[in-house]
Amino acid sequence: GTGTSLGDPIEAQALLATYGQGRDVPLLLGSVKSNIGHTQAAAGVAGIIKMVLAMRHGVVPASLHVDAPSSHVDWSSGAVELVTESRQWPGVGRARRAGVSSFGISGTNAHVIIEQPEAAPAPVAPVAPVGVPVPWVVSGRSERGLSGQAARLASFVRDRGLSQVDVSWSLATTRAALEHRAVVWGSDVDELAAGLAAVAEGRVSGVVSAGRRAVLFTGQGSQRVGMGRELYDAFPVFAASFDEVCAEIDPRLPRALREVVFAEPGSETAALLDQTVFAQAGLFAIEVALWELLASWGVRADYLA
Structure with missing residues (x-):
């Protein structure tokens, strides 16, 4: 990158020996130093930034100010090619990969291999029912x-x-x-x-002050018919957790828990929710499902009561 008679041949010969053997497509070699000079402690991260951008855009950028390859390097010992003109990233039938070397002052050496990530699906915003705050x-x-x-x-x-x-x-x-x-x-x-x-x-x-997070699950008396029904319909995580709790509890109850919790208001079944066995079981199922929903969004508790 800097044309030094000592450092460049060592770096180039290492790349030729490591990556330049047994290749049909030459290893493409460039340097961020040609863009911004020697950045000392920031050399490695500058190279990573350049390579991530190159990978993202599918373009291998040219190294600037190259007139002739160094005569101190045996370029015939492997398939390595200096990139003197920008070009499209060659297709090789797999994810793009690149190595970034950082050779800092006084022998600070590092080499990082970067691989193109799989395309992540675009996040989808939740759809709230009309009239819900x-x-x-x-x-x-x-x-x-x-x-x-x-x-x-x-x-x-x-x-x-x-x-x-x-x-x-x-x-x-x-x-x-x-x-x-x-x-x-x-x-x-x-x-x-x-x-x-x-x-x-x-x-x-x-x-906002620094501190820890406590979560309180309420006890009997806060139950109501239809509690959690909108969350059950809107969020699969909530529904799956609620159903899982019901599957464990139902064999121990005189009636299916979901039928009681989601009963029609004023019905005979709805009245069962005020019985201790259904009130406490229902609250437990709703609260576990609420917690799993919050956890799916990254919320964690330091204390639980």
């Missing part, structure tokens, strides 16, 4: 920053006909979570915008 999350480095962010978001969404679910998804998954945060809830954009206005005016805010 959704959260919009905003944050800032300071109270002033939080207020300004809320005001800008309220102005942006006004009269644009945006889906409140899409905005919620984007705010939760594509924005930084800074120290000062606020969450507003609403069933439509107007209701959410009103909440943002309250944040912008400083009437709602909160500072």
Whole structure:
């Protein structure tokens, strides 16, 4: 890369001996030094950045300022070729692979092999039923920053006909979570915008402090007919967990638990939910399913009560 009479031949001969043997397609050799010079401690990461971008775009970039290959290297000892002009990444019938060498000052040596990842499916935003409240999350480095962010978001969404679910998804998954945060809830954009206005005016805010997370599962008395039914219909993780608990508990109950929990309000079956055996079993099934749903989103607890 730098044309040194000592370092370049050692590096090139190592590549010729390791990767240049028994090849039909030559190993393509380039250097990030030709773009930005010797970056000392950052040399390796600079090479990785260049190679990831090359892999992503399917282009092998040229090494700049090459007039002739070094005469100190025996280029005939293997199939290695200097890349003096940009070209499409050759197809080899498998994932693209590349080696990145970093030879820093005073013998800091490293070599990393990078392989093209499998194409990841695009994330799909959940679809919320009409009329169900959704959260919009905003944050800032300071109270002033939080207020300004809320005001800008309220102005942006006004009269644009945006889906409140899409905005919620984007705010939760594509924005930084800074120290000062606020969450507003609403069933439509107007209701959410009103909440943002309250944040912008400083009437709602909160500072996140370091700490651990505790989760409390409530006991008997909080049961209600139909609890969890919307979650069961909307989220397969919740439904699978609820069904798994029911499969274990049903043989020990006088009636199938799901029939009681999801009974029609006012029916004879619904009245069974207030019996201790069904109330506690039902709450346990719902709470386990709730926990599995949260866990599927990456939420973990330090304490459970």
